Amino acid sequence: MTDKHFIDIRNAAKSFGSLEVLHDISLTVDKGQIVAIIGPSGSGKSTLLRAINDLDPLTSGEVWLEDMQINKDLPHGQYEKHINNVRQQIGMVFQHFNLFPHLTVRENITLAPKMLKGISDGDANKLAEEQLAKVGMLERIDFYPSQLSGGQKQRVAIARALAMKPKVMLFDEATSALDPELVEEVNLVMKQLAQEHMTMIIVTHEMGFAADVCDRVLFMDEGYVVEEGPPEVLFRNPTEERTKNFLRKHLEGNAG
Amino acid sequence: MGLDFSVVPSYLDNLFFGALWTIGITLGAAAISFFGGIGLAVIALYAPALIRWPFRVFAFMFMGTPLLLQLFLIYFGLIQIGIDLPAFVAGVIGLGLHYAVYNSDIIQAGILAVDKGQYEGSRTLGLSQGQTIRKIVVPQAVRTVIPPIGNNLIALLKDSALVSVIGVAELTLTSQLAISKTFRPFEFYVAAAGFYYVINLGLEAGLRHIERRIQIAR
Numbered sequence: 001m002t003d004k005h006f007i008d009i010r011n012a013a014k015s016f017g018s019l020e021v022l023h024d025i026s027l028t029v030d031k032g033q034i035v036a037i038i039g040p041s042g043s044g045k046s047t048l049l050r051a052i053n054d055l056d057p058l059t060s061g062e063v064w065l066e067d068m069q070i071n072k073d074l075p076h077g078q079y080e081k082h083i084n085n086v087r088q089q090i091g092m093v094f095q096h097f098n099l100f101p102h103l104t105v106r107e108n109i110t111l112a113p114k115m116l117k118g119i120s121d122g123d124a125n126k127l128a129e130e131q132l133a134k135v136g137m138l139e140r141i142d143f144y145p146s147q148l149s150g151g152q153k154q155r156v157a158i159a160r161a162l163a164m165k166p167k168v169m170l171f172d173e174a175t176s177a178l179d180p181e182l183v184e185e186v187n188l189v190m191k192q193l194a195q196e197h198m199t200m201i202i203v204t205h206e207m208g209f210a211a212d213v214c215d216r217v218l219f220m221d222e223g224y225v226v227e228e229g230p231p232e233v234l235f236r237n238p239t240e241e242r243t244k245n246f247l248r249k250h251l252e253g254n255a256g
Numbered sequence: 257m258g259l260d261f262s263v264v265p266s267y268l269d270n271l272f273f274g275a276l277w278t279i280g281i282t283l284g285a286a287a288i289s290f291f292g293g294i295g296l297a298v299i300a301l302y303a304p305a306l307i308r309w310p311f312r313v314f315a316f317m318f319m320g321t322p323l324l325l326q327l328f329l330i331y332f333g334l335i336q337i338g339i340d341l342p343a344f345v346a347g348v349i350g351l352g353l354h355y356a357v358y359n360s361d362i363i364q365a366g367i368l369a370v371d372k373g374q375y376e377g378s379r380t381l382g383l384s385q386g387q388t389i390r391k392i393v394v395p396q397a398v399r400t401v402i403p404p405i406g407n408n409l410i411a412l413l414k415d416s417a418l419v420s421v422i423g424v425a426e427l428t429l430t431s432q433l434a435i436s437k438t439f440r441p442f443e444f445y446v447a448a449a450g451f452y453y454v455i456n457l458g459l460e461a462g463l464r465h466i467e468r469r470i471q472i473a474r
Contacts, residue, residue, distance in 0.1 A: 055376060080384060080385070084383070088381070098374060100374065100392055101396065101474050102473045111391065115387060144473050157377075164382065
């Protein structure tokens with residue numbers, strides 16, 4: 001390989017039957033970069049994000065993390081082993097948090113490190129406390145998810161992903177399900193990660209946040225990357241008509 | 257001939273021991289029906305067809321034939337092929353497997369009701385499918401279906417009386433033995449019913465306690 005990218009998506013395509021949801025998308029992300037993917041719903045942005053850890057496998061194309069191909073064609077048993085190993089290195093945060101309701105906050109965080117990395121109870125507890133302190137949730141360590149607000153749940157979900165010490169974090173509309181007044185606390189945690197140079201790919205509807213935090217913004221529509229560039233260019237001087245339309249509609253929506 | 261409950265107290269010890277056997281059968285069969293139910297549900301939903309089908313036939317047989325017949329088959333029938341089980345063990349296994357099949361249906365519904373995001377959240381952390389089923393999906397499914405499983409448990413307690421026919425001296429058989437000595441069926445059947453009722457109250461209290469405890473963790 002010549003120039004090495006941290007994440008390298010090559011000619012990604014995906015279709016459900018005759019419906020093509022991703023058309024030949026290539027995207028590279030360097031270590032420490034923060035990339036936002038914006039676009040109308042149904043544009044394929046979540047599908048692209050979920051292809052990175054092979055949650056939604058591509059129909060064709062390749063996804064690489066450093067020098068390892070993620071979406072390898074392997075016999076079932078080998079693939080399982082491979083993908084479980086890959087996913088330990090890729091943190092993912094979902095719109096609906098997906099915390100485990102039958103486990104406490106502490107257990108949500110320590111489950112995977114204990115099972116997959118075989119760390120002791122003591123070390124796992126320390127890890128949980130560290131990560132929760134980071135997202136400002138330490139005092140809720142023995143609560144159950146049902147006892148937390150949406151914003152608190154999402155901060156715990158971020159701490160849970162971070163506890164696996166991932167190389168990259170994927171955010172799939174992490175604040176879309178939150179009440180407006182709870183969005184900021186989650187954004188703050190994500191900004192803090194940005195300052196620590198965590199590599200992040202963020203699918204979002206929040207243009208302000210994307211403009212503040214991201215190095216690059218991709219605008220997707222109907223399975224294509226229509227336009228990409230630094231936020232100051234893409235948001236202020238988009239070249240494509242579709243981008244302009246989307247941003248105008250979005251700003252109107254927010255103003256109302 | 258009027259009723260005379262004064263004969264009952266001298267047999268209370270026997271009835272009490274009979275009740276202990278009933279509790280023992282119920283708890284043993286309940287454990288088999290619960291864990292067996294989980295096992296059957298996981299096989300039905302996740303195992304390859306080659307494994308799934310024999311279990312489906314097995315489940316169909318247990319659901320489609322009388323429990324009484326199953327007990328006879330396990331206790332009297334298996335001896336012919338060299339499996340000689342003590343009556344208590346045969347009763348516990350028969351009753352347990354019978355209710356495992358019913359619990360399996362309920363638990364399958366519980367598993368299917370677990371949000372897909374739970375599975376994704378777990379797989380994304382790097383847990384395998386097996387680990388995810390064991391640690392995330394099944395525990396949540398079971399919490400959802402505790403009430404119907406509890407109903408089955410109460411039905412199981414009552415059906416434990418059937419085990420008397422293969423000679424386990426549980427509550428029903430004990431009261432029949434007392435009747436054969438005193439010729440007082442009404443008094444002893446009522447006494448036995450009282451014991452069943454008290455055991456059932458205990459079971460229900462236990463179930464309510466469990467339901468309360470898991471309320472928050474759902």
